[in-house]
Amino acid sequence: MPMRLESLAVHAGAEPDTATGAVAPPLHLSTTFQHGPAAERVAGFEYAREGNPTQARLETALAALEGGAAALAFASGMAAADALLSSLPAGSDLLLPADVYQGIRTLARDFLPRLGIRAVTVDVTDAKAVAAALTPTTRCIWLETPSNPLLQIADIAAIATIAHRAGAVVVVDSTFATPCLQQPLALGADVVMHSTTKYFGGHSDVMGGALIFAHADALYDSVAHARHLRGGVMAPFNAWLTLRGLRSLPARMAWHCRNGRAMAEFLTSHPRVEAVHWPGLPNHPNHAIAARQMRDFGGMLSVRIRGGRDAALSVASKVKMFTNATSLGGCESLIEHRASVEGLNPVSPQNLLRLSVGIEAAEDLIADLDQALG
Numbered sequence: 001m002p003m004r005l006e007s008l009a010v011h012a013g014a015e016p017d018t019a020t021g022a023v024a025p026p027l028h029l030s031t032t033f034q035h036g037p038a039a040e041r042v043a044g045f046e047y048a049r050e051g052n053p054t055q056a057r058l059e060t061a062l063a064a065l066e067g068g069a070a071a072l073a074f075a076s077g078m079a080a081a082d083a084l085l086s087s088l089p090a091g092s093d094l095l096l097p098a099d100v101y102q103g104i105r106t107l108a109r110d111f112l113p114r115l116g117i118r119a120v121t122v123d124v125t126d127a128k129a130v131a132a133a134l135t136p137t138t139r140c141i142w143l144e145t146p147s148n149p150l151l152q153i154a155d156i157a158a159i160a161t162i163a164h165r166a167g168a169v170v171v172v173d174s175t176f177a178t179p180c181l182q183q184p185l186a187l188g189a190d191v192v193m194h195s196t197t198k199y200f201g202g203h204s205d206v207m208g209g210a211l212i213f214a215h216a217d218a219l220y221d222s223v224a225h226a227r228h229l230r231g232g233v234m235a236p237f238n239a240w241l242t243l244r245g246l247r248s249l250p251a252r253m254a255w256h257c258r259n260g261r262a263m264a265e266f267l268t269s270h271p272r273v274e275a276v277h278w279p280g281l282p283n284h285p286n287h288a289i290a291a292r293q294m295r296d297f298g299g300m301l302s303v304r305i306r307g308g309r310d311a312a313l314s315v316a317s318k319v320k321m322f323t324n325a326t327s328l329g330g331c332e333s334l335i336e337h338r339a340s341v342e343g344l345n346p347v348s349p350q351n352l353l354r355l356s357v358g359i360e361a362a363e364d365l366i367a368d369l370d371q372a373l374g
């Protein structure tokens with residue numbers, strides 16, 4: 001029976017256990033699985049680094065939610081990104097967004113050159129600039145939309161067309177959007193990546209990452225091989241917690257979006273605020289693309305405070321309900337001065353605060369920001 005996303009989130013990979021009838025999925029911690037004398041598999045599994053039943057349930061659910069043919073679960077979002085990027089052939093060029101999660105930028109700088117992979121930065125909000133940046137050896141265009149931390153939006157369908165004409169694959173880090181807000185594979189992307197540490201887990205208590213593939217093709221095979229041999233697989237307990245989290249993902253996302261809008265509208269009208277970056281605002285430079293390719297605009301936003309670094313730090317030091325912490329996507333609201341966590345050469349503006357808006361009462365969150373802004 002065809003299901004809508006809200007139903008899939010509850011039912012995908014959720015069949016009652018055949019051995020016991022248990023409705024909640026069993027947590028299989030076994031690292032090894034019985035096989036025949038000549039290594040014949042009894043129930044499809046051999047060793048947990050390659051795959052295990054709890055993780056397989058999660059992968060089934062992830063593939064269903066993204067409309068993909070296959071999924072792979074990893075120990076973290078970075079393990080997922082690393083397995084994909086390190087599977088590109090030596091001599092490849094990789095296009096990276098100008099605004100991208102700093103871990104991806106650092107991975108590309110510090111590790112990919114050793115594999116013969118060169119990263120070139122491009123403004124992916126401009127599809128013409130992406131076309132102009134292609135080289136004969138561009139094999140992958142990496143998109144992160146909405147981006148971290150500036151909430152920029154890339155036109156997935158337009159860039160997928162450009163990439164495919166040039167023989168490159170498009171990977172979309174859709175961590176901020178989740179499948180509830182955007183379906184990159186339906187827009188032409190080849191692979192979707194998630195840090196499941198964020199909204200999928202949803203409670204700030206489980207690390208994980210995922211790749212969902214449009215086709216179970218040679219790229220999928222090579223990344224599955226990389227996960228098996230490089231060992232960045234998701235642990236069964238983490239798969240179990242993530243599976244539990246995704247059951248309520250659409251319900252939580254609806255609330256995150258509602259609160260995200262309330263914060264964006266409140267902050268936009270505040271005299272101490274210089275700019276609000278949230279793709280649902282009509283004055284966001286990429287709002288038209290966001291409105292076309294997203295169902296709603298999410299609970300992540302960034303705000304620039306008038307008065308520079310000190311003014312931003314003053315706001316961050318006065319919040320009471322928002323917690324100063326990194327990461328995002330949990331039930332609780334977080335705030336972070338990104339430049340302070342970006343090390344020696346920060347790229348984020350010094351007056352920028354990133355907000356992960358949780359699912360508390362919007363009125364309480366607004367009251368907190370109001371008193372902190374003074």
Ligand SMILES: Cc1ncc(COP(=O)(O)O)c(C=O)c1O
Binds near residue numbers: 076103194197208327
């Ligand atoms: C957009 C985005 N992608 C990837 C990652 C990395 O994920 P993880 O921390 O699970 O390795 C993060 C982490 O903050 C992120 O925000």
